[in-house]
Structures are given as structure tokens and as C-alpha cells.
Amino acid sequence: MKPAPFSYVRPTRLDDVVGELEEAESAGSGKVIAGGQSLLPVLAMRLGRPRTLVDITRVPELAGLREEGGSIRIGAAVRQRQVEREAAQRIPLVGHALPWIGHREIRSRGTVCGSLAHADPSAELPAVALCLGAVLTVTGSRGSREVPAADFFTGAMSTVLGGTELVTAVRFPAPRAGEGFGFGEMARRHGDFALAGAAARVRLDGGGVVEAQLVGFGVADRARSQDFTGPLAEAVSRHGQDEKALTAVMTEAVSEMAEDVVTAGDAHASQDYRRRLIRVLGTRALVRACADSRRRAKR
Ligand SMILES: Cc1cc2nc3c(=O)[nH]c(=O)nc-3n(C[C@H](O)[C@H](O)[C@H](O)COP(=O)(O)OP(=O)(O)OC[C@H]3O[C@@H](n4cnc5c(N)ncnc54)[C@H](O)[C@@H]3O)c2cc1C
Structure with missing residues (x-):
């Protein structure tokens, strides 16, 4: 099956992303697209039919991966593979979980924030975000708010995000003195959920x-x-x-x-x-x- 027709925009400023989402909402419905690793199958199976896709991967404000006040801040355009290569030691539980997500090719496109926004109940990163007490920054036309992971997920594939809001970043706390981490999962084959x-x-x-x-x-x-x-x-x-x-x-x-x-x-x-x-x-x-x-x- 092929996706239903949609228009595609790729802004380079965060304000324009929000503007495009507002415009898309009033004309029908819009969706953020980041790595496309979960969204494209949804579109291909026609489980979703957004009129507009707003690509956020060319917005410099969303590209950062850096330390900030005792946390590692990961922008919405940062791919999972970049975090695996550059920050696995600094946020060890994230480092343990990332290799379990799909295959390297999928992690090279999929974003950390995209996985959180998608909220699959079998996904690794929402569980890690909950365990570490990560905080997400959610932005819309009324400004930004900080949402703890414990309040972000509301059900299967469901979050507190409004239709014209996006996750702009997530902050994972760096390990405190005395902290240690454990992770494990069972999948039918390597790369499966x-x-x-x-x-x-x-x-x-x-x-x-x-x-x-x-x-x-x-x-x-x-x-x-x-x-x-x-x-x-x-x-x-x-x-x-x-x-x-x-x-x-x-x-x-x-x-x-x-x-x-x-x-x-x-x-x-x-x-x-x-x-x-x-x-x-x-x-x-x-x-x-x-x-x-x-x-x-x-x-
Ligand atoms: C073969 C295969 C195997 C996989 N295996 C696993 C696995 O084992 N574990 C796992 O966790 N995942 C797995 N995935 C999913 C993968 O990790 C995705 O990358 C991830 O779930 C979504 O990230 P993305 O950047 O690709 O988001 P997209 O596909 O672009 O978007 C997914 C959803 O989130 C929304 N979204 C994305 N970014 C934002 C944002 N910043 N703000 C608001 N909404 C946003 C989109 O509108 C869409 O609804 C697999 C995928 C494939 C194709």
C-alpha cells in the first residue's frame, strides 16, 4: 500500500515549525516527521492520513547534544546513533538500551525524541526516560513547558502533546554519586521490538x-x-x-x-x-x- 497524498515542508526555524503545524491543523491535520522510522510505516499502512508532514531535521535549534546543568540535553533532531556514539558513557542507562533498538541503520535515522513522542509501550527509550526521571521540553504557539517523563506518557502511542506541539528536547540526568544501572530485554530476534x-x-x-x-x-x-x-x-x-x-x-x-x-x-x-x-x-x-x-x- 502507498501513503495517502500529503504535502511536505522542511522549515529551518523553530518558529516556522510551530507556524506550519498551526496552519496544517487548521487545514486538516499535520504531523511532525523526524527520522520517519515509525511514521512512514504508519502512513504506508494508511493507519494515519495527515495532510502535511513538517520535517524538523533541518532546524539548527533542535540539533544540539550537550551537557546542561547536570543533565545531557538531546535536541529533537538528534539521531539515536549519535547519542550511542557520543553520549553512551555519560548517560549509561541510555547507552545500555540503545543497541537494543532495531538495527544500526534504523538508529542512524530514528531520533531519541521521536521515540519518546511515538510512545510505543514496547520501546526502550520511554522506559529509560521514566527510570532516570528525564524531563521533556514541549513547545507550541503558547511557548514551552517542561514535562517530566512520568507525566508525559498517557497510554499506548499516546502522550500529553497537543496537536500543534512538538518535543524540542529531552534532558537525561547524568549519574549521581553511588548510582548504578541495569537493563535487559527479551525479543524474538535481534532488532525486533x-x-x-x-x-x-x-x-x-x-x-x-x-x-x-x-x-x-x-x-x-x-x-x-x-x-x-x-x-x-x-x-x-x-x-x-x-x-x-x-x-x-x-x-x-x-x-x-x-x-x-x-x-x-x-x-x-x-x-x-x-x-x-x-x-x-x-x-x-x-x-x-x-x-x-x-x-x-x-x-
Ligand atoms: C524495523 C524496525 C525496527 C524497530 N525496532 C525498534 C525497537 O526495537 N525499539 C524501539 O523503540 N523502536 C524501534 N523502531 C522504531 C524506531 O526506533 C523509531 O526511530 C522511533 O520509534 C521513532 O523515531 P523517529 O525519529 O523515526 O520518529 P518518526 O517516525 O519521524 O515519528 C514517529 C512519531 O512521533 C512523532 N514525532 C517525532 N518526533 C517528534 C517530536 N520531536 N515532537 C513531536 N512528535 C514527534 C511523529 O509525528 C510520529 O507520530 C523500529 C523501527 C523499524 C523500522
Whole structure:
């Protein structure tokens, strides 16, 4: 199938992007296009029929990848591959997740902000943004607002973005002292979307756990976050660095989160299988994040 007819504009100023989106909205509907890796299949299958596509990749204001006040700020035109090459060390959880997204060719075109705006429940970056407490900058004709990732996603492929707004940047906090990270997912083949996955962030202070956050994705209409500070702190105080014992105790704790997994099931995985995945991947991610925190402290 071919896309329905549309017009295409490629402004070079942010004001003009917003102006084009406003004009497109009043004439029917407009859509931002960034890397096109999710939007083009949608158009080709005629699941969407925007009258105008507004390409944002030639706007210099959206191109930056830089440190800003303890965070890494990624502009809306920055491709996933650029972040993988230039910033994976500075935002390690993003660095762990990026190689799991499609193939290198897809990441060479797809943008980080595009993945967040698309809000696929099985996508890695929304889960990572939630786990790290990333903040998105959303811009429209009334100006800009800052939206924490926890408030940005409202459901499957759905966000707080208005029809004439765009994400202009996202800020991921750089690791704080004592922080460590874990990530894992299961997909049928390398490059496929995850059946389920988990991202974890743990902060240790003086050997004790003071923060532990686990995010599961591919298991509901959007990524789900849960605080595991209490159970992990207790497990570490009892078992120290004994990974086998920690895994046994945390599997129990994560089981409760796994019970909350509600999917219709599909041809690739039943609800039950996804629950098992979250139990195993979630536990591993938390235990790895603990070990990662200790490793970083020794550097
Ligand atoms: C074969 C294949 C495998 C893939 N595998 C994975 C995978 O395993 N994991 C994964 O997460 N993704 C996967 N993807 C999707 C890929 O990562 C996309 O790049 C990403 O989801 C969207 O980024 P994009 O820049 O291409 O956005 P586009 O396709 O250009 O846009 C996607 C949607 O977001 C909107 N949008 C884009 N940018 C903005 C913005 N700045 N502000 C507001 N709205 C915006 C568009 O209007 C559109 O609705 C895969 C894609 C393909 C083709």
C-alpha cells in the first residue's frame, strides 16, 4: 500500500515549525516527521492520513547534544546513533538500551525524541526516560513547558502533546554519586521490538541502598515504574554482595510487580510468559544495578 497524498515542508526555524503545524491543523491535520522510522510505516499502512508532514531535521535549534546543568540535553533532531556514539558513557542507562533498538541503520535515522513522542509501550527509550526521571521540553504557539517523563506518557502511542506541539528536547540526568544501572530485554530476534524488558536504577550510600527504581516495558499500555528501595535495602543489608542470595530474595519481591502485568497476549507471548519475563529480567536488572553501583564507586 502507498501513503495517502500529503504535502511536505522542511522549515529551518523553530518558529516556522510551530507556524506550519498551526496552519496544517487548521487545514486538516499535520504531523511532525523526524527520522520517519515509525511514521512512514504508519502512513504506508494508511493507519494515519495527515495532510502535511513538517520535517524538523533541518532546524539548527533542535540539533544540539550537550551537557546542561547536570543533565545531557538531546535536541529533537538528534539521531539515536549519535547519542550511542557520543553520549553512551555519560548517560549509561541510555547507552545500555540503545543497541537494543532495531538495527544500526534504523538508529542512524530514528531520533531519541521521536521515540519518546511515538510512545510505543514496547520501546526502550520511554522506559529509560521514566527510570532516570528525564524531563521533556514541549513547545507550541503558547511557548514551552517542561514535562517530566512520568507525566508525559498517557497510554499506548499516546502522550500529553497537543496537536500543534512538538518535543524540542529531552534532558537525561547524568549519574549521581553511588548510582548504578541495569537493563535487559527479551525479543524474538535481534532488532525486533521487545516482548518485555526492564530498566533499573539503584543508588547506594555507604554500602546501603537508598534508592531503587525498576521500570518494566512491553507489559502494559505504557512502561510501568515501581519503587523497590525497601525490599532491596533489606536484601542487601542481609546478604551483602552475594548475588545468588540477592537474586532469590528479589525474585520474590519482583513477582508482585509481575502479577500486575496485564496484556491481552498475542501470537508471540502470552500474559503468563510476559509475567515470567518481568520477574526474571526485573530481578536481574536490579541486581546488576547494585553491582554496577559498587563498580563505579571503585573507579
Ligand atoms: C524495523 C524496525 C525496527 C524497530 N525496532 C525498534 C525497537 O526495537 N525499539 C524501539 O523503540 N523502536 C524501534 N523502531 C522504531 C524506531 O526506533 C523509531 O526511530 C522511533 O520509534 C521513532 O523515531 P523517529 O525519529 O523515526 O520518529 P518518526 O517516525 O519521524 O515519528 C514517529 C512519531 O512521533 C512523532 N514525532 C517525532 N518526533 C517528534 C517530536 N520531536 N515532537 C513531536 N512528535 C514527534 C511523529 O509525528 C510520529 O507520530 C523500529 C523501527 C523499524 C523500522
